[in-house]
Amino acid sequence: MTSYATNDEIQTARKQLESAIEGYSRPAAFAVGIATIGASGSVLDVAYPVVNRGENHFSAAALATVLSHSGQTASFRLSTDQLQAAIDLASTAASVDIAHPNMTAWQTLLEVSAVPALGGQRQLVACFLGSLDDSPTDAIDAYLRLHLLSHRSVQPLGMNMDGIFGVLRNVVWTNLGPFEVEGFEAVRLGLKALGHQVQVHLIDKFPRMLDYVVPSGVRIADANRVRLGAHLAEGTTVMHEGFCNFNAGTLGASMVEGRISAGVLVGNGSDVGGGASIMGTLSGGGQESIRVGEDCLLGANSGLGISLGNRCIVEAGLYLTAGTLVQLPDESIVAARDISGADGLLFRRHSQTGAVQALARDKASWKGLNEDLHSN
Numbered sequence: 001m002t003s004y005a006t007n008d009e010i011q012t013a014r015k016q017l018e019s020a021i022e023g024y025s026r027p028a029a030f031a032v033g034i035a036t037i038g039a040s041g042s043v044l045d046v047a048y049p050v051v052n053r054g055e056n057h058f059s060a061a062a063l064a065t066v067l068s069h070s071g072q073t074a075s076f077r078l079s080t081d082q083l084q085a086a087i088d089l090a091s092t093a094a095s096v097d098i099a100h101p102n103m104t105a106w107q108t109l110l111e112v113s114a115v116p117a118l119g120g121q122r123q124l125v126a127c128f129l130g131s132l133d134d135s136p137t138d139a140i141d142a143y144l145r146l147h148l149l150s151h152r153s154v155q156p157l158g159m160n161m162d163g164i165f166g167v168l169r170n171v172v173w174t175n176l177g178p179f180e181v182e183g184f185e186a187v188r189l190g191l192k193a194l195g196h197q198v199q200v201h202l203i204d205k206f207p208r209m210l211d212y213v214v215p216s217g218v219r220i221a222d223a224n225r226v227r228l229g230a231h232l233a234e235g236t237t238v239m240h241e242g243f244c245n246f247n248a249g250t251l252g253a254s255m256v257e258g259r260i261s262a263g264v265l266v267g268n269g270s271d272v273g274g275g276a277s278i279m280g281t282l283s284g285g286g287q288e289s290i291r292v293g294e295d296c297l298l299g300a301n302s303g304l305g306i307s308l309g310n311r312c313i314v315e316a317g318l319y320l321t322a323g324t325l326v327q328l329p330d331e332s333i334v335a336a337r338d339i340s341g342a343d344g345l346l347f348r349r350h351s352q353t354g355a356v357q358a359l360a361r362d363k364a365s366w367k368g369l370n371e372d373l374h375s376n
Helices: 007-020 057-067 080-093 101-112 139-150 184-193
Strands: 029-037 043-047 074-078 121-129 171-174 177-180 200-204 248-250 325-327 333-335 345-349 356-360
Touching: 007 057, 029 057, 029 101, 029 139, 043 121, 043 139, 043 177, 057 080, 057 121, 074 080, 074 139, 080 101, 080 121, 101 121, 121 139, 177 184
Parallel strands: 325 356
Antiparallel strands: 029 043, 029 121, 074 121, 171 177, 171 200, 325 333, 345 356
16 A cells, blocks of 8 residues: 655545545544443443544544545444454554654554453444534533543533433443443342442433543542533642533633532632532523633632623622622622623622622732642
């Protein structure tokens, strides 16, 4: 098989591959992974060691060629022969100096696919996202989206996640991998008879992020409290009581000691204090996505139902909903939603009158994150 040594040769070969596929368009994202298929035939999980977002177009075209696929949103169950054919085709453009991440991962996946899974069967899979605006089509697709978020390839709210709960199923997540809920007790008994110690971490549609993706430059004190699909920027610390849902997270160095709900974005230099809660979009029909700006502080046990601009503080214990009546410095009264996203405000409850106030923030009132704690 011909190999290509120069960048021009590689680009020419890529164009030839792409033009040979009828109706081909480059996918917005794609990946090859390994799935666990339960006894019922359902996909329990998918691990994608490398995800591609708007890059590695030769690999995408090679994979699409083997699958006779034109690049639209679709998922596939692969045979080992198909993956080997994609490797052979894509490796013709691999650099002799730097190992291509797809080639390394795909070769490893071939080897892993032969290792039995205690909770089901191993299955090689591939997924293409034609557009990030397309809805998830199945579990293989959903897991690619979750990996894209946790690999920081897409920011929260950066792609369509509508209907993701409908394509995922509840799974028993254990130290021995995923298992179907139905019949699990009998399976656990059998595993114990073989000498296996089975520890159940959780029963949920979403696994722990750290079992699939370990982002650089973060600290996470309790793996159970960060779901796959969380987006944690470098410098983020999630303490023992902190929590981050999928399709949510941080955009810079942040301290998370409270709850970041789905759809919430927290800016660089901000601190979500112990027990603090930020309203998400999953429960109660909420549609507005809340953003916390840069250099903000949510005090311990506070709550937030509006967006904050930069350099804002919410007093400990104050729950600020969109309908909360807030007294401004000129003594006028507005609903909190009317000042959503404003910069430089200190929200507090007057200790004598009980009125919720929004005051111009005194820069000396909070000096920001301790840089030493976030040099991860």
